[in-house]
Amino acid sequence: MTITTPISVSGALDGIDLTHERVLVTTGPRSGLVVIVAVHSTALGQALGGARMWQYENWTDALADALRLSAAMTLKNAAAGLALGGGKSVIHIPTGTVLTSAQKRDAMLDLGDAIESLNGAYMTAEDVGTSAELMSIVAERTDHVCGLPADRGGVGEPADATAAGVYAAILATVEALFGSREIAGRHLVISGLGQVGGRLARALAAAGARLTVTDVNLATQKLAAEIGAEWVDVDSVHTVEADLFVPCGLGGVLSERVISELRVLGVVGAANNQLAHRSGAALLDARGILWAPDFVVNAGGVIYLSMASVHGADLDAVSRRVDAIGDTVSAILSSSREQGITTLEAAERLSAERLGAAI
Numbered sequence: 001m002t003i004t005t006p007i008s009v010s011g012a013l014d015g016i017d018l019t020h021e022r023v024l025v026t027t028g029p030r031s032g033l034v035v036i037v038a039v040h041s042t043a044l045g046q047a048l049g050g051a052r053m054w055q056y057e058n059w060t061d062a063l064a065d066a067l068r069l070s071a072a073m074t075l076k077n078a079a080a081g082l083a084l085g086g087g088k089s090v091i092h093i094p095t096g097t098v099l100t101s102a103q104k105r106d107a108m109l110d111l112g113d114a115i116e117s118l119n120g121a122y123m124t125a126e127d128v129g130t131s132a133e134l135m136s137i138v139a140e141r142t143d144h145v146c147g148l149p150a151d152r153g154g155v156g157e158p159a160d161a162t163a164a165g166v167y168a169a170i171l172a173t174v175e176a177l178f179g180s181r182e183i184a185g186r187h188l189v190i191s192g193l194g195q196v197g198g199r200l201a202r203a204l205a206a207a208g209a210r211l212t213v214t215d216v217n218l219a220t221q222k223l224a225a226e227i228g229a230e231w232v233d234v235d236s237v238h239t240v241e242a243d244l245f246v247p248c249g250l251g252g253v254l255s256e257r258v259i260s261e262l263r264v265l266g267v268v269g270a271a272n273n274q275l276a277h278r279s280g281a282a283l284l285d286a287r288g289i290l291w292a293p294d295f296v297v298n299a300g301g302v303i304y305l306s307m308a309s310v311h312g313a314d315l316d317a318v319s320r321r322v323d324a325i326g327d328t329v330s331a332i333l334s335s336s337r338e339q340g341i342t343t344l345e346a347a348e349r350l351s352a353e354r355l356g357a358a359i
């Protein structure tokens, strides 16, 4: 089923604008799972965004996620100055279902066929619930996939670059708040110690930051102990008094209640779609909390995947481009201050200028 006209479905899709170029919703013939590929924009080039395989109550919840995430990829790729559009794929795992390895393989083959049918409009990569290894299965059905394992000729997972970009964004935010980029002695609260959060925690601890951390996965307490970070409950993490809150788990963490209970001066993290509602940007602003927009902060991975995948790539140039995320964050924080707009609006304006220039 390909949806080509605006749809009106109450519930999961309420409030989501269908501004997408193409949305493919199909039931995978092998897996029986609903596979969604959302191409939001190809104005700047081929749409690039990861493949998420996650549990949702209904397939419409997965569709809503795909629509939101793909639109965010357009903003992210444009803000990062990449000649890439925005897209995302989501595979719906019905709540309570655990996939076997064979079912995951079938889902990846179905995804590969769906992507191939779009004739190059969209390129996928790993995301939450998928991996470089699973991407090599997608590659059996389409060439429009990146981030394959190194032993399959790919550039691997992008978490190092994402963490490096978040680190650069943290330095820029610390400078905006305190007039110095010195991280030693600053108190940061990290929620989520996975691929990105774990790397970030190690780097910040090595730089002398004081860390308070949490994760729903209690196995990460080992890392906390190793780097001398204080552990706190997931439920109370956002109430810790500190310099920065660093969300590195799943999205939607900045709800109205969480924003009202934060006791930090800034929020900068890797998690996608941190604002539960768009109005959160103004609420943060009203509380005097500086929020570095997620889609700018966490672009290191997509910069790495797009630049490093090119034959003969200059990895120093990739690192410089990832570090430049800090400059972009500084520019956004300044223009928000100077123009009296939220940091979200400032970041969106930057992306819109780049998109506008391409049309």
Ligand SMILES: NC(=O)c1ccc[n+]([C@@H]2O[C@H](COP(=O)([O-])OP(=O)(O)OC[C@H]3O[C@@H](n4cnc5c(N)ncnc54)[C@H](O)[C@@H]3O)[C@@H](O)[C@H]2O)c1
Pocket: 128, 158, 159, 160, 162, 191, 192, 193, 194, 195, 196, 197, 214, 215, 216, 217, 220, 234, 248, 249, 250, 251, 270, 271, 272, 298, 299, 301, 302
């Ligand atoms: N991996 C990348 O390169 C990349 C790039 C851009 C954006 N992101 C985003 O950054 C975030 C983290 O990505 P990742 O690759 O580290 O994922 P991951 O799955 O490796 O890690 C996420 C961690 O967050 C924890 N978590 C989940 N829910 C939580 C909660 N409510 N409170 C605290 N911890 C919770 C998980 O247990 C896990 O340890 C995601 O939102 C992802 O979309 C990642």
